[in-house]
Amino acid sequence: MFADALRDSGFEAAWETSPVAALSRLETEPFDVVVTDLNMPGVSGSELCSRVKQMKPHLPVVVVTAFGSIDSAVAAMRAGAYDFVTKPFDIDTIGLVMKRAVENHELRAEVDALRRVVDTSQRYGSLIGSSEPMRRLYATIEHLQTGDSTVLITGESGTGKELVAREIHARGSRKDRPFVAVSCAAMPETLLESELFGYERGAFTDARTRRDGLLVSAQGGTLLLDEIGDMPLALQGKLLRALEERTVRALGSNHEVPFDVRVIAATNRDLEAAVEQGRFREDLFYRVNVIHVELPPLRSRSGDVLLLAQAFLGELAVRSGKPIAKFSAAAAEKLAAYDWPGNVRELRNCVERAVTLSHAEVVDLQDLPRKVRDFQPGHVLIAGDDPSELLPLEEVERRYIARVIKACAGNKSKAARVLGIGRKTLYRHLDGTTPPPGPEEE
Numbered sequence: 001m002f003a004d005a006l007r008d009s010g011f012e013a014a015w016e017t018s019p020v021a022a023l024s025r026l027e028t029e030p031f032d033v034v035v036t037d038l039n040m041p042g043v044s045g046s047e048l049c050s051r052v053k054q055m056k057p058h059l060p061v062v063v064v065t066a067f068g069s070i071d072s073a074v075a076a077m078r079a080g081a082y083d084f085v086t087k088p089f090d091i092d093t094i095g096l097v098m099k100r101a102v103e104n105h106e107l108r109a110e111v112d113a114l115r116r117v118v119d120t121s122q123r124y125g126s127l128i129g130s131s132e133p134m135r136r137l138y139a140t141i142e143h144l145q146t147g148d149s150t151v152l153i154t155g156e157s158g159t160g161k162e163l164v165a166r167e168i169h170a171r172g173s174r175k176d177r178p179f180v181a182v183s184c185a186a187m188p189e190t191l192l193e194s195e196l197f198g199y200e201r202g203a204f205t206d207a208r209t210r211r212d213g214l215l216v217s218a219q220g221g222t223l224l225l226d227e228i229g230d231m232p233l234a235l236q237g238k239l240l241r242a243l244e245e246r247t248v249r250a251l252g253s254n255h256e257v258p259f260d261v262r263v264i265a266a267t268n269r270d271l272e273a274a275v276e277q278g279r280f281r282e283d284l285f286y287r288v289n290v291i292h293v294e295l296p297p298l299r300s301r302s303g304d305v306l307l308l309a310q311a312f313l314g315e316l317a318v319r320s321g322k323p324i325a326k327f328s329a330a331a332a333e334k335l336a337a338y339d340w341p342g343n344v345r346e347l348r349n350c351v352e353r354a355v356t357l358s359h360a361e362v363v364d365l366q367d368l369p370r371k372v373r374d375f376q377p378g379h380v381l382i383a384g385d386d387p388s389e390l391l392p393l394e395e396v397e398r399r400y401i402a403r404v405i406k407a408c409a410g411n412k413s414k415a416a417r418v419l420g421i422g423r424k425t426l427y428r429h430l431d432g433t434t435p436p437p438g439p440e441e442e
């Protein structure tokens with residue numbers, strides 16, 4: 001009767017009275033949903049859920065149970081059931097549950113297909129992208145597979161510096177040892193010092209037990225010093241000594257403990273400028289800048305925006321249980337045109353917002369944030385036929401310098417290299433005083 005009712009509602013339905021027979025059919029026949037009772041001879045509904053999940057992880061299982069067996073239904077959900085329906089039920093209710101389950105199964109299948117395409121042609125481990133800047137990045141990581149040289153990863157906020165650090169670790173000789181990350185900007189100086197170097201019991205008021213620092217606990221593996229440009233100046237000297245000597249002295253201790261870790265540092269700061277301004281030690285800069293890996297901003301990764309957006313969409317749609325599979329043409333056009341100052345992190349947040357707000361199977365323009373919808377790319381006008389539209393040379397120069405600095409994420413050292421001038425000359429341009437012509441003083 002149940003199968004007949006489902007057929008009347010537009011579903012194709014097959015049925016078995018034996019869980020073992022049902023499992024046997026699942027091995028050879030394609031189904032979109034499994035509906036099961038809980039109390040059955042031989043194999044319980046919870047056990048059936050577990051076995052279906054092992055056999056076909058994305059196949060949704062809907063459990064039907066009596067009202068008094070809610071605890072059992074919860075146990076089935078923990079075993080992997082997609083949803084449950086209490087008896088007695090009407091066919092309209094179960095029909096809605098079935099429709100959602102079918103859509104979820106189809107969506108997972110589409111996401112898996114997309115992931116396979118990305119995995120084979122446009123993914124490098126956990127990194128996604130096929131643009132030329134990303135191919136250069138992949139080649140650099142390949143070269144870093146051998147050796148233990150210290151690496152400095154720079155790039156704008158949101159470009160994925162920790163993700164790249166993890167990929168370097170995962171492909172190196174230390175991949176089977178710990179990967180430990182610490183943010184040098186997320187804690188005060190005293191706490192950061194104790195985290196890095198450890199402490200002995202009684203070293204300070206709350207030090208009730210001895211604790212190894214991260215330089216020791218990451219033994220044999222990789223330590224990521226994230227946001228190293230924000231490390232307090234007083235702590236930089238102690239870190240430099242530890243990296244030079246490959247030993248560490250815990251707070252309150254008189255003994256040096258050797259450590260063996262590969263250090264990767266990451267920052268969105270201009271460390272060269274910080275050195276000039278006295279905010280970062282020059283000797284520590286040269287110690288961590290053995291191999292420099294600069295991550296490209298998303299706006300320079302032509303073609304990767306939509307690839308990343310589609311990958312995020314598939315992941316987030318499955319997580320939210322929504323049958324959203326793609327972007328409309330108008331939404332895709334805006335995503336591709338926007339300059340993404342927050343880079344990959346901002347793009348992911350944008351897609352998550354769109355998935356949350358969308359009530360359709362396609363993400364449309366109105367689902368995107370206003371700043372993305374209304375974005376108009378800026379250009380420096382350097383040619384035209386109308387004299388009223390043309391700008392004085394000084395204004396063109398000012399706008400172009402501003403555009404280069406923005407493209408370099410505020411990194412004035414890099415902007416100066418792009419412009420072919422020294423930093424002091426760039427600073428004078430920014431102050432509104434142009435230096436006389438002649439050889440660059442730097």
